[in-house]
Amino acid sequence: MQWLGLDWDEGPDIGGPYGPYRQSERFDLYREWAHKLVEEGFAYEDHSTSEDVERERELARSEGRRPDHRAVAERAARDGQPSIRFIVPPDRTMTFHDEVLGDISTDLGRTPDFVILRADGTPTYMLAVTVDDVAMEISHIVRGNDLMASTPRQLLLREAMGVKDVPVFAHLPLIVDDKGKPLSKRWGDVSVAAYRDQGFLPEAMLNYLALLGWSLDDHTNIFSMDEAIAAFDLARVNKNPAAFDVTKLEWINGHYIRAKTPEELAHDLVPFCVAEGLAADTDEGRATLATVAPLLTERMKRLTEAPPMIRFLFERPAPDDKALKALENQAEYLGAVATALETIEKWTTAEIEAALRALAEERDLKPKKAFQPVRAAVTGTLVSPPLFESLEILGRDETLERLRSAI
RNA sequence: GGCCCGGUAGUCUAGUUGGCCAAGGACGCCGCCCUCUCAAGGCGGAGAUCACGGGUUCGAAUCCCGUCCGGGCUACCA
Numbered sequence: 001m002q003w004l005g006l007d008w009d010e011g012p013d014i015g016g017p018y019g020p021y022r023q024s025e026r027f028d029l030y031r032e033w034a035h036k037l038v039e040e041g042f043a044y045e046d047h048s049t050s051e052d053v054e055r056e057r058e059l060a061r062s063e064g065r066r067p068d069h070r071a072v073a074e075r076a077a078r079d080g081q082p083s084i085r086f087i088v089p090p091d092r093t094m095t096f097h098d099e100v101l102g103d104i105s106t107d108l109g110r111t112p113d114f115v116i117l118r119a120d121g122t123p124t125y126m127l128a129v130t131v132d133d134v135a136m137e138i139s140h141i142v143r144g145n146d147l148m149a150s151t152p153r154q155l156l157l158r159e160a161m162g163v164k165d166v167p168v169f170a171h172l173p174l175i176v177d178d179k180g181k182p183l184s185k186r187w188g189d190v191s192v193a194a195y196r197d198q199g200f201l202p203e204a205m206l207n208y209l210a211l212l213g214w215s216l217d218d219h220t221n222i223f224s225m226d227e228a229i230a231a232f233d234l235a236r237v238n239k240n241p242a243a244f245d246v247t248k249l250e251w252i253n254g255h256y257i258r259a260k261t262p263e264e265l266a267h268d269l270v271p272f273c274v275a276e277g278l279a280a281d282t283d284e285g286r287a288t289l290a291t292v293a294p295l296l297t298e299r300m301k302r303l304t305e306a307p308p309m310i311r312f313l314f315e316r317p318a319p320d321d322k323a324l325k326a327l328e329n330q331a332e333y334l335g336a337v338a339t340a341l342e343t344i345e346k347w348t349t350a351e352i353e354a355a356l357r358a359l360a361e362e363r364d365l366k367p368k369k370a371f372q373p374v375r376a377a378v379t380g381t382l383v384s385p386p387l388f389e390s391l392e393i394l395g396r397d398e399t400l401e402r403l404r405s406a407i
Numbered sequence: 408g409g410c411c412c413g414g415u416a417g418u419c420u421a422g423u424u425g426g427c428c429a430a431g432g433a434c435g436c437c438g439c440c441c442u443c444u445c446a447a448g449g450c451g452g453a454g455a456u457c458a459c460g461g462g463u464u465c466g467a468a469u470c471c472c473g474u475c476c477g478g479g480c481u482a483c484c485a
Binding site: 176 | 420481483484485
């Protein structure tokens with residue numbers, strides 16, 4: 001979250017007026033509430049074993065009724081620590097308003113009594129979250145749609161706790177994979193850090209994520225966090241799940257990469273180059289990065305694409321297969337190229353280009369025919385940043401040496 | 408099984424009060440242009456019976472009913 005530039009006003013790390021913020025430090029509070037609810041008749045102690053509960057559930061399903069956990073509890077043996085189960089009144093319909101889904105009604109006649117405190121004294125999600133929401137005076141509950149079905153039970157708990165006011169609820173659509181299965185932090189490849197390591201920019205990530213389930217208007221794709229905040233409205237959030245599409249994320253990422261200054265890009269690239277073994281974290285390396293950055297900016301969708309493109313600036317490349325092929329029978333020509341470059345007055349892109357084009361003209365070579373062998377000799381590949389600029393950055397001596405060693 | 412929610416092109420979406428939608432934008436895809444490669448950029452194109460079937464209406468993606476499909480909940484998971 002910090003990488004994304006998202007921050008929070010209260011929390012275990014920075015404190016705040018409603019602490020403690022770690023559930024394990026609030027266990028006493030949960031236990032107090034659970035016992036209070038028992039005393040007031042909203043819940044009961046349950047000594048049933050999990051087998052008892054399981055059996056009742058099966059039976060209830062086969063009979064088409066809701067499980068009667070209370071009846072089972074009354075028959076259960078009395079030894080051991082009990083769990084505490086909350087009583088769900090069967091003859092009610094719970095209705096609440098959701099900012100994104102609208103009005104939702106649930107017939108509680110189908111909702112079984114549920115455990116709020118486990119036999120080991122720890123609270124279930126249902127109790128903990130409700131106690132916390134009340135104690136911390138939470139005004140807006142915005143969460144994933146997967147938690148929507150738990151809302152009526154939480155509302156019931158609030159009532160039993162004697163809380164009159166109801167927070168604003170908003171259930172956001174889930175993000176799903178390309179097969180439509182919900183992404184989950186429990187099964188997933190999905191931690192933001194993974195995207196950072198894959199070469200995505202935080203601003204691109206934020207922009208893309210905002211587009212999942214929401215849109216600024218009918219045509220804007222690129223916007224800053226500030227613009228999103230200014231325009232955001234829960235009522236315009238979509239109800240249906242959205243598939244995570246890395247390809248579109250890449251397009252957005254490319255956009256933000258292009259928007260960077262060479263200095264910024266060079267800075268961002270350092271760790272990725274170092275990870276690939278390039279000596280980028282030195283004064284010389286950083287200077288090299290700063291000079292190539294302008295050539296890279298419009299050729300990248302992810303920062304991880306940079307190292308392979310600029311490796312030739314840091315070390316002598318071993319030509320790949322295609323480069324090797326392009327170098328066949330080019331010895332004489334490459335020699336002429338070297339000679340032409342040798343006599344250039346100033347080693348600049350413009351002069352390098354002029355010299356190479358003149359040579360191509362003289363030999364009646366199409367540009368592609370003329371330049372690809374040079375590219376292969378110098379960069380070891382057929383795909384690289386623009387050639388003349390690359391040669392300028394590489395320097396005359398190194399360029400000439402590579403040309404000659406390719407002969 | 409029961410309860411709840413959802414369903415516009417491969418994908419993200421516009422569409423909230425029915426007519427301006429024989430459905431708009433974007434990613435991706437295809438083609439052309441530019442061009443030293445790859446990109447970026449420009450231009451153009453294909454791609455949606457608005458899940459399906461009924462109904463209401465002069466008129467429905469938008470309202471109603473049913474069906475199908477997907478997901479969530481139905482846990483002493485969260």
